[in-house]
Amino acid sequence: MSIEQNKKIMTRMIEEVWNQGNLATADELFASNHTSPSAPQLPPGSEGVKFLVKMFREAMPDYHMQIDLMVADETQVVGRFTQSGTHTGGDLMGMKASGRKATWTEIGVLKIKDGKIVESWYEVDMLSMIQQLNGTK
Amino acid sequence: MANTFQIVIKKGPTPGQVIDLKEDEVTLGREPGNVLTINDKGLSRFHARLIKTDAGYTLEDLGSKNGTFVNDTVIVSPRPLLNGDQISIGENVTLEFRKVSSYPGSTSGMASSKVEETVMLPSRAVLQDELNKVVKAHAEEHRVLFSRWFEELWNKKNYAITRELVAPEFTAHGAGGQDIKQGPDGVAGMVKVWHQAFPDGRMTMDDIITEGEMSAIRMTFRGTHTGEFYGVPASHKKVEVTSIGIDRVVGGKICEGWGELNMLGMMQQMGAIPSPDQAPQMHEIEASITPEHVGEAYAALSSGDMDRIRQYWAENMVWQVPGHNELSGWYYSRDEFLAFMGKVGELSDHSFHMDMISGKVLVTGDYSVDLTRNRGHRKDAPDKTMDIEVAHVLRWRDGKVIAGKGAIFGDGATEYDQFWSHSPAVTPSTH
Numbered sequence: 264m265s266i267e268q269n270k271k272i273m274t275r276m277i278e279e280v281w282n283q284g285n286l287a288t289a290d291e292l293f294a295s296n297h298t299s300p301s302a303p304q305l306p307p308g309s310e311g312v313k314f315l316v317k318m319f320r321e322a323m324p325d326y327h328m329q330i331d332l333m334v335a336d337e338t339q340v341v342g343r344f345t346q347s348g349t350h351t352g353g354d355l356m357g358m359k360a361s362g363r364k365a366t367w368t369e370i371g372v373l374k375i376k377d378g379k380i381v382e383s384w385y386e387v388d389m390l391s392m393i394q395q396l397n398g399t400k
Numbered sequence: 401m402a403n404t405f406q407i408v409i410k411k412g413p414t415p416g417q418v419i420d421l422k423e424d425e426v427t428l429g430r431e432p433g434n435v436l437t438i439n440d441k442g443l444s445r446f447h448a449r450l451i452k453t454d455a456g457y458t459l460e461d462l463g464s465k466n467g468t469f470v471n472d473t474v475i476v477s478p479r480p481l482l483n484g485d486q487i488s489i490g491e492n493v494t495l496e497f498r499k500v501s502s503y504p505g506s507t508s509g510m511a512s513s514k515v516e517e518t519v520m521l522p523s524r525a526v527l528q529d530e531l532n533k534v535v536k537a538h539a540e541e542h543r544v545l546f547s548r549w550f551e552e553l554w555n556k557k558n559y560a561i562t563r564e565l566v567a568p569e570f571t572a573h574g575a576g577g578q579d580i581k582q583g584p585d586g587v588a589g590m591v592k593v594w595h596q597a598f599p600d601g602r603m604t605m606d607d608i609i610t611e612g613e614m615s616a617i618r619m620t621f622r623g624t625h626t627g628e629f630y631g632v633p634a635s636h637k638k639v640e641v642t643s644i645g646i647d648r649v650v651g652g653k654i655c656e657g658w659g660e661l662n663m664l665g666m667m668q669q670m671g672a673i674p675s676p677d678q679a680p681q682m683h684e685i686e687a688s689i690t691p692e693h694v695g696e697a698y699a700a701l702s703s704g705d706m707d708r709i710r711q712y713w714a715e716n717m718v719w720q721v722p723g724h725n726e727l728s729g730w731y732y733s734r735d736e737f738l739a740f741m742g743k744v745g746e747l748s749d750h751s752f753h754m755d756m757i758s759g760k761v762l763v764t765g766d767y768s769v770d771l772t773r774n775r776g777h778r779k780d781a782p783d784k785t786m787d788i789e790v791a792h793v794l795r796w797r798d799g800k801v802i803a804g805k806g807a808i809f810g811d812g813a814t815e816y817d818q819f820w821s822h823s824p825a826v827t828p829s830t831h
Contacts, residue, residue, distance in 0.1 A: 266611060301642070332658070334614040334646055336539075341609055341616035343646055343658050368573075370644040370660040372609070372618060384618055386644045386660035390667065 269340040269375050270333050276312075276373070276380070277344065281328045284320050286313045294379035301384045322355035323348025331368075338376070344369045350396050356389075358396055365395035404500045405457055407450075410486070411494040413439055421457060426450040428489060429462075442466055442490020450481070455530040456499060457481050466490050471652030472564065473541050480533040486651065539610040542649055546608060546617055549654075554603035554621075557595055559588040567655035575659035578630075593630070598623025598639065606642075616646045625670050632672040636689075636799040641666045689796045691761035694768045697794075697801060698756060701741065713737070714800040722806050723813060725820035744776075747820070752776030757789070768794045776819075784825035788812035 264272075272292055279288040286309075293309035305311030319326050326348035334341045347366040350358070371385035394400030405421040419436060427434040429446040444464035450457040460478040461468040468475050469488040481487075483499040549565055552558040562584035570587060572580035580590045594601060601623025609616045620642050625635045643661030647654045667673040697712035719731040721740065731737045744752050753775060760771035770792050778784040788808055795803040808816050 332614075332646065334609060334611045334616045336609050336611055339607075339609045341644070341646060343660075368658075368660060370616070370646060370658065372607075372616065372644060384642070384644065386642065386662055388660055388663070390664040390673075393664065 264337060264375050264378060266335045266337065266340075268378070269335045269337070269373075272375055272378070272380065273333055273335075273340045273342050273371075273373055274330065277328050277330055277342070280312065281316055281319075281326075284316060286316065289313050289316070292380055294376070294381045297380055297382065299383045299385070301386070318353075318355065319348065321353040322350055322360070324352055325349050328369075339372055339374050341370065341372045344371065346392075355396070356393065358393070361396055361398065363396050363398060365392045367392040367395070403456070406498040406500060407436065407487075408496045408498060409438075409493070410496050412492060421450065421452075424452040426457075427462075438489075438493055440490055440492050442492050447489050448487075451478070453480070453533075454526065455480065455533055457497070459487060459497075464489070469652075471541065473544050473652050476544070477540075479540075480537045482534055482537065535610075538612060539608075541652070542610045542615040543608055545649065545652065545654075546605060546615065546647075550603050550605050550619070553588075553591055554594075554601075559592065562588045562591075565652075565654055567650070567653040570654060571656055573656075573658045575657075575661065594621070594623075597627040597629035597634075598625060599627065600624050613649050614646060615649060616644065618642070618644050629670065632667065632670050634798050635670045635672075637670055639666055639669045641669075689763050689766075689768055689799065691763060691768075691770075693799070694761050694763070694770055694794065695756060698754065698770075698772075702753070709734075709738070712800055714797065714802045717801055718803050720805040722808055723817045723820070725817045727820050728817075747779055748776040749779035754790070766796050768796065770794070778819065778825075781825060784819065786815055786819040788815055 275288060276292055279285045280292070289309040289312050293312065295308045297309065297311075298307050299305060299311060302311060305314060326346070328344050328346045331343045331345055333343075345366065345368050347364065349362065349364040350360050351362055352360060354360075367388045368391075369385060369387040372383060373380045374382040391400065407419045407421060407426075409415055409417040409419075423435055426436055427446055427449045428436045428438065428443070429448075430439060430441075430443040431437065431445040434446060444462070444466070446462050447464040448459060448461050448468045450459055458478045458480050459468065459470065459475065461475055466489070470479055470481070470485050472486075472488070481497040483497065485497045487495040487497060489495070545565060548561070552561040553565075566584040566587050568583050570583050572578075572582075572586070572590075575590075578590060578593075580586050598621075601621055603619055603621050606618040606620055608618075620640065622638070622640045625632075625637050625639050627634055641662050643659060645657055645659040647658075648656040664673065693712075700708035700712045703709075713734050715734050717734050717737060719737045719740070721728050721731070727740065727743065731740050754772040755775075757771045757773055762769045772790050772792065773787070774790050775787045776785070789812060791807045791809070793805045793807070794801050
């Protein structure tokens with residue numbers, strides 16, 4: 264895949280799956296044997312990302328992810344994101360809705376083969392998000 | 401449209417000199433036999449050479465004493481040169497490689513002061529070939545730079561290397577909430593925080609993805625938490641933390657970085673934040689005090705070697721001896737505890753000994769429980785013996801015992817009190 268094609272896949276995952284909540288796009292983008300070493304407890308394929316998208320979008324109806332920058336080669340694409348949301352909906356990582364707003368960053372890596380995401384890694388500043396939502400920051 | 405190539409001496413015996421490259425092989429060195437002779441003692445006799453390719457020139461070191469550098473990165477294999485690359489040979493000589501493009505009909509051999517990159521229309525194949533070479537050259541340059549970064553700075557604690565690899569205007573974004581100061585000293589300061597908390601720490605580069613001047617790197621840090629880390633006191637736990645960084649490299653130096661790491665997972669591994677999953681995590685079980693560590697603490701105690709004892713028994717420890725005898729009760733410090741052990745030795749003519757019952761050590765959280773068989777006889781009364789099983793509950797902090805209690809089962813409790821009492825072992829022969 265070209266650099267541009269790989270960046271397009273990353274952009275679709277963020278815009279369509281995360282920001283619009285279009286879970287069918289996740290089925291299209293992720294290979295059925297996709298796994299993430301960053302979250303081995305999640306199911307394989309597109310089910311893992313669908314679970315996370317549902318959880319965040321139900322907890323934060325105004326959830327939004329912005330792509331700050333992307334770096335890619337022929338096999339992988341890396342993105343740096345800034346996310347934000349107000350916790351007014353369902354539980355999030357054991358926390359009840361507080362009405363507080365959080366802004367936090369993330370870097371993710373997608374490995375792409377034959378046009379599908381086969382493996383992914385991500386590091387999220389979850390500590391900052393939790394501290395903002397529980398009012399300790 | 402034609403491309404010509406030039407070397408400009410930026411620093412050296414004849415600064416400002418412009419050399420048009422005409423030959424297919426241009427050797428550089430101190431000897432007059434070179435195509436380009438530069439008389440500087442830092443150069444080897446035949447130092448490096450430029451080889452013409454379809455796209456331009458490739459630079460190769462000829463086994464020189466002081467090495468050949470492109471944009472401050474040493475070259476280990478032939479390196480395709482890009483317009484503007486800075487070539488350093490020896491300490492005193494810097495050359496700039498320049499590509500001069502011109503349309504047919506324009507003045508060839510233009511003055512060096514008018515050198516500029518002009519957009520041209522080469523064949524698609526040549527363009528693709530050149531692009532591939534540039535991409536590979538960048539990727540290789542970044543891979544070498546970051547390998548040195550991890551090995552020298554993170555693993556060998558060579559903080560001075562930040563001055564070589566980090567631009568003065570370096571700025572960091574993110575990095576798990578760490579406050580990283582600007583420039584080489586800021587980066588060195590951040591790495592020092594990690595080294596003080598994890599002196600045995602090692603960083604490995606798991607993958608690198610390069611596009612132009614940007615590189616993304618996946619990495620893993622592993623170390624034992626023996627010093628304070630961002631306010632979290634030493635937990636003596638083994639920590640493994642992954643991170644991903646994106647860095648912008650210009651002129652061989654890192655000038656901007658974005659980073660994210662699993663700080664939450666790390667805090668959980670160090671025990672600073674409870675894990676959301678109440679079940680003990682695999683890494684926590686591995687990382688807390690081990691049965692072997694408990695065994696070593698007892699071995700240190702029986703060795704009598706104070707240096708070893710200090711490693712395992714905290715100065716402000718407390719210890720409770722069970723029973724209703726003259727030794728029973730609380731001992732409030734390591735010195736008092738050691739005095740108690742000394743008294744036990746003295747009263748038993750040093751026959752008292754504790755044998756750990758093999759495999760009978762349990763560890764959970766801060767606590768360990770071990771089972772020992774304690775035996776001995778009283779001084780001047782070899783037939784007044786004791787042989788009991790004792791369970792010790794030890795509480796650990798920073799790898800040392802801070803509190804301990806003994807518990808004796810069944811008849812053992814009576815036997816223990818009897819042993820330390822002044823009563824004879826058997827009915828006196830006079831009665």
